[in-house]
Amino acid sequence: MEERKSLNPYLGGALAGILLTLSVVFTNNFFGTSTTLVRLAGKLESLLAPSHFASLKYFQQIPPLIDWQAMFVAGIFIGSLVSAIxxxxxxxxxxxxxxxxxxxxxxxxxxxxxxVGGIIAVIGARIAGGCPSGQLSAMVQLSLLGFIAMPFFFLGGLTAVRFIYRGRD
Known part of the structure; x- marks a missing residue:
């Protein structure tokens, strides 16, 4: 069986940078996904428990919208599926x-x-002030937090891969 070659990570990074630039130029939106889950949960709560939802100060500041960010997350899923197919x-x-x-x-x-990994990732993203895609956007804006957080996302991922798949053939 012929082994497929993966996309060069440097090319992937360059393409992500180009896509981020195009997103900012044409839509004035930076990448980010970690707030999407919170907003979708808020939207669901506004439908199922409107009185409790109304009492939450967080959603008075950040309304639970299905916006570009939710479409970005959906696009990641759909793009990955199409690519794999x-x-x-x-x-x-x-x-x-x-x-x-x-x-x-x-x-x-x-x-x-x-x-458990998902919970840890979401907690880390919320503590860091954004997910890796959000931190990429922060780095583009020369935010110190982006330059601090992004290496730790990579370090955590590399550590997890080494731990889980150590000694891979």
Missing amino acids: VAGDFKMQAVPDMWQKKLGPSRGKRFLAAF
């Missing part, structure tokens, strides 16, 4: 092959790891 890499599976090879076939273990 076009490349012939798409397949439905609860436990990825590499995970199964290193950590076993347990769906529960995989779900728990993904759930």
